[in-house]
Amino acid sequence: MSRPRKAEDPIRWPVPCNRCGQHHQTVARWPDGGLCGYCYQQAKRTRGICACGHEGVLPGIIEEQPTCRRCSGVRLNVDCVGCGDEDELYSGGRCWTCVLGDVVDDLLTNQATGSMADDLIPLAAALKSMKRANSGLTWIQQKHVTAFLRNLAVAPHISHETFDELPASRTREYVRGLLTEHGVLPQRDELRMRYDSWAAEAIERVKDPQHLT
Structure with a gap:
């Protein structure tokens, strides 16, 4: 999803963007003219097949x-040094997908043993294949998500009971769902389990013995 545009400023930026026609700061000058930051970002993320048959990033515009x-004739570095594909680069000359993969491997690897549990390999593959790697990286770098995955990496075994012992959160249920989908965890009635948990907690909250009968 592209970022919301700020209001254009014809006084500060009198020369409009050659692509959108709005008055924003020019950040690049390509053969077809000057581009504002918004159009520059969009160009780096435009993918498809060029009329010449090339498949990949298509930052230029002709007719x-x-x-x-x-x-x-656009000069733009979109060659990832990690995978070799054309893509928007994030850091160190690597694309978002390669960086996401490194982060996932780091979080799901038990640092004491230097290896990843076999049961977590399908989870790692699923997280690495997120449709939007940039959004996936933003999600996974949140402190609570990072902490959850690190705790999972050192769990002695992966089971529904293991997950039930971890703090309740949307992250826990999302990851549980991925492991269930990939056959690491067996299917179970999550609505029933949530109801049973709620019922047990509700009884514990009742203080008056008369209300327990």
């Missing part, structure tokens, strides 16, 4: 159609 770097 209102997205084109590859070679056809458009």
Whole structure:
């Protein structure tokens, strides 16, 4: 999802963006003209097949159609040093997907043993294959998600009971669902389990013995 645009400022930026026509700061000058930051970001994320047959990032525009770097003459580094694919780069010359993969491996590896539990390998694969790697990285780097995955990495075994002992959260149920989907955990009636847990806690909250009968 692209970031919301701020109101344009014709006084501060009198020359409009060549693509959107709005008055924002020019951050790049390509063969088709100057681009504002919003159009620059969009160009780096535009993928498809160019008229020449090249498949990958299409940052240029010729006759209102997205084109590859070679056809458009756009100079832009989108070559990931990790996987070699064309993609928007995040850090160290690597794309979002490669960085996400490294973060996932680090969090799900037991630092004491230096290895990842076999039961967590399907989970790692699922997290690495998130449709939007940038959103996945943002999610996984939240402190509570990072802490949860690190705790899971050192769990002696992976079971529903293991998850039940961890603090209740949406993250716990999301990860449980992934492991269930990939056959690591057996299917179970989660609504029934939640009801039983709620019922037990409700009884504990009742202080008056007369209300327990």
